[in-house]
Amino acid sequence: MSNDLVIKALHANIEEKEILRGVNLTIRGGTIHAIMGPNGSGKSTLASVIAGHPGYEVASGEIWYKGQNILELDPDERSKLGLFLAFQYPVAVPGVSVANFLRAALNAHRSEEGKDPKETAIPMAQFRKQLREGMQALEMDEGFARRYLNEGFSGGEKKRLEILQMTMLRPTMAVMDETDSGLDIDALRIVAEGVNRLAHPDMGVLVITHYQRLLNYIKPHFVSVMMDGRIVRDAGPELALELEEKGYDWLREELTA
Amino acid sequence: MTLLTLKELTADIIGERAKVAGEPHWLVERRREAWAHFAQAGPPEWRRTDLSGIDPTALAPSSDTLVTIELDASLERLGVVAKPLRAALTSHEALIQRYLDTAVAPLEHKFSALRAALWQDGAFIFVPKDVAAEMPIRVRYHLPPIGHTTLPRTLVIAEAHSSLTLIEEFSSPDQSVPSLAAPISEIFAGPGSSVRFISAQRWGNGVYHIAGQKAVLEQDANLEWTSIGLGAKVQHIEAETTLKGNGSQVNWYGATFAGSDQLLLTGPWLRHVGHRAESFMQFKTVVNGNGYSVFDGMIKIEHESAATSTRLEEHALHLSPQARNDSIPGLKIDTNSVLKGGHASTSGDVDEEQLFYMQARGISKTEAKRMIVMGFFSPALDSIPVESLREELEATIESKI
Numbered sequence: 001m002s003n004d005l006v007i008k009a010l011h012a013n014i015e016e017k018e019i020l021r022g023v024n025l026t027i028r029g030g031t032i033h034a035i036m037g038p039n040g041s042g043k044s045t046l047a048s049v050i051a052g053h054p055g056y057e058v059a060s061g062e063i064w065y066k067g068q069n070i071l072e073l074d075p076d077e078r079s080k081l082g083l084f085l086a087f088q089y090p091v092a093v094p095g096v097s098v099a100n101f102l103r104a105a106l107n108a109h110r111s112e113e114g115k116d117p118k119e120t121a122i123p124m125a126q127f128r129k130q131l132r133e134g135m136q137a138l139e140m141d142e143g144f145a146r147r148y149l150n151e152g153f154s155g156g157e158k159k160r161l162e163i164l165q166m167t168m169l170r171p172t173m174a175v176m177d178e179t180d181s182g183l184d185i186d187a188l189r190i191v192a193e194g195v196n197r198l199a200h201p202d203m204g205v206l207v208i209t210h211y212q213r214l215l216n217y218i219k220p221h222f223v224s225v226m227m228d229g230r231i232v233r234d235a236g237p238e239l240a241l242e243l244e245e246k247g248y249d250w251l252r253e254e255l256t257a
Numbered sequence: 258m259t260l261l262t263l264k265e266l267t268a269d270i271i272g273e274r275a276k277v278a279g280e281p282h283w284l285v286e287r288r289r290e291a292w293a294h295f296a297q298a299g300p301p302e303w304r305r306t307d308l309s310g311i312d313p314t315a316l317a318p319s320s321d322t323l324v325t326i327e328l329d330a331s332l333e334r335l336g337v338v339a340k341p342l343r344a345a346l347t348s349h350e351a352l353i354q355r356y357l358d359t360a361v362a363p364l365e366h367k368f369s370a371l372r373a374a375l376w377q378d379g380a381f382i383f384v385p386k387d388v389a390a391e392m393p394i395r396v397r398y399h400l401p402p403i404g405h406t407t408l409p410r411t412l413v414i415a416e417a418h419s420s421l422t423l424i425e426e427f428s429s430p431d432q433s434v435p436s437l438a439a440p441i442s443e444i445f446a447g448p449g450s451s452v453r454f455i456s457a458q459r460w461g462n463g464v465y466h467i468a469g470q471k472a473v474l475e476q477d478a479n480l481e482w483t484s485i486g487l488g489a490k491v492q493h494i495e496a497e498t499t500l501k502g503n504g505s506q507v508n509w510y511g512a513t514f515a516g517s518d519q520l521l522l523t524g525p526w527l528r529h530v531g532h533r534a535e536s537f538m539q540f541k542t543v544v545n546g547n548g549y550s551v552f553d554g555m556i557k558i559e560h561e562s563a564a565t566s567t568r569l570e571e572h573a574l575h576l577s578p579q580a581r582n583d584s585i586p587g588l589k590i591d592t593n594s595v596l597k598g599g600h601a602s603t604s605g606d607v608d609e610e611q612l613f614y615m616q617a618r619g620i621s622k623t624e625a626k627r628m629i630v631m632g633f634f635s636p637a638l639d640s641i642p643v644e645s646l647r648e649e650l651e652a653t654i655e656s657k658i
Binding site: 051052053054055074075076078079080084085087090091092093094095096100101104105108109148165169 | 608609610611613614615616617618619620621622624628629631632633634635636
């Protein structure tokens with residue numbers, strides 16, 4: 001069983017429009033891997049397809065993780081396998097508090113087939129302690145846990161909550177979809193520190209970003225570039241700096257030359 | 258006493274029975290008058306409530322009402338009264354005569370007349386001036402084992418600057434034959450009083466619930482009303498809060514869940530009479546299977562009112578494509594002096610993005626749906642001060658998802 005996330009010849013459509021046109025990519029377990037690319041290149045679609053968003057249709061291809069083709073799994077089963085998607089646009093769920101949501105998610109992860117969920121559920125005191133510690137590390141106010149999930153949250157609060165969830169669920173592979181969007185520098189630093197605490201060597205990270213900025217805080221081992229629904233280049237961290245400096249056009253020209 | 262069906266009853270029999278039961282003259286006369294009205298009135302013209310599955314005239318009202326009343330001893334010491342209405346006729350006759358039938362109009366239609374003519378018993382709740390009744394008072398109505406018709410009534414009198422929490426529940430096992438429950442609830446909130454009223458309808462299958470509920474708020478009175486409708490085959494609730502006094506306020510939350518083979522109608526009205534009165538209504542409806550719910554809410558701003566602030570919202574969640582919800586919010590304004598007024602209604606399926614977001618955290622689709630529904634109902638559920646009741650209601654809701 002491998003902790004690498006292996007994407008093979010992945011084609012995916014949304015409303016019959018092909019967005020991913022044969023993605024081949026391996027994220028090695030425990031490494032930080034950035035995908036950069038211009039807007040509309042399919043980066044966020046890739047993140048959604050990895051997590052199992054029902055709005056995307058996978059036409060062909062495979063995604064292997066821990067010995068399973070995860071395309072055959074429901075989103076919740078993927079999560080329980082150790083995958084995590086930090087959403088670009090976290091969804092509000094009115095009436096469901098942050099604390100209740102986190103507890104339900106933790107208990108789902110702890111549940112075991114054939115066992116009474118009450119037996120495997122996290123003891124309340126332990127949950128409260130974990131939650132408190134997680135929130136402190138992310139400089140979140142205590143009252144936060146009682147608020148309804150993402151309802152009326154600022155951009156920064158939403159992203160912190162994504163990292164808090166990641167902290168508590170302890171995934172082995174996390175996909176960060178444009179986590180830097182809408183964050184000021186302080187929030188960006190807090191979020192990045194949160195990721196770094198969990199990452200390498202325990203957790204692989206796929207960082208999806210348009211800008212180099214985030215990569216100053218979360219240092220990748222590998223950088224891949226996505227254009228028009230394909231990975232067009234794999235390289236080391238130096239590529240991110242080059243893209244920051246020169247933009248994407250030179251690469252496009254090189255590829256078509 | 259033999260049980261007679263409505264077909265067999267007459268004004269004389271009803272009057273005679275009331276006299277034998279020791280009821281005061283004024284009540285005997287009111288029953289006779291209501292019965293005369295019932296006997297001559299045609300069936301009510303309700304466009305959406307389908308009563309074809311029941312023939313009330315073939316049913317026999319049972320000889321008594323099954324009611325349990327829970328009052329904490331500490332409240333009793335403060336002078337709070339909560340006892341069967343029939344027993345209160347002896348101890349508090351003058352109060353009952355003054356208030357009974359003055360909120361819910363007895364002669365409005367055939368069923369209101371039936372309720373006024375034949376009510377068997379109920380609950381009498383009285384909180385004296387300046388007394389704060391902190392512990393919730395509970396009134397539970399059950400279905401009689403035979404007869405299958407119950408006509409209970411709740412009468413609440415909160416004197417000036419008093420406060421109370423009342424939980425009124427209707428519950429029974431599923432019924433093998435159609436049964437009728439026709440309750441009345443009347444609430445009188447005195448000047449500066451604070452009333453929390455939770456009314457939960459969770460009859461078993463087969464029950465037809467045709468209820469009249471009304472609260473009248475005096476000056477600066479405050480009402481928090483929660484209406485929960487989960488059970489019965491057919492529910493037809495005509496409810497109203499009259500903001501009679503200046504500066505009176507109501508916050509009214511509703512949670513209705515119509516599953517397969519249920520038709521649950523709620524018609525909550527906000528009637529503004531006083532000046533600077535404020536009202537907020539938010540009803541949530543979930544429909545599943547081939548269930549059908551109707552929200553027939555209304556804001557009525559009377560001529561004599563002034564500087565009204567009001568808002569009415571209804572939100573519906575569809576769990577199945579066969580389920581139906583009709584939302585008919587209305588606004589009638591007979592004055593030029595309105596400070597704020599508005600209504601909104603929304604309707605939709607369970608949000609796919611919400612489901613996906615929760616599933617992406619490991620929560621199963623079933624559990625995610627359950628959490629979304631509970632979250633949807635949270636304004637009503639959060640207002641229930643008794644944890645065990647809340648859990649029971651949540652379990653009922655869960656079984657219907």
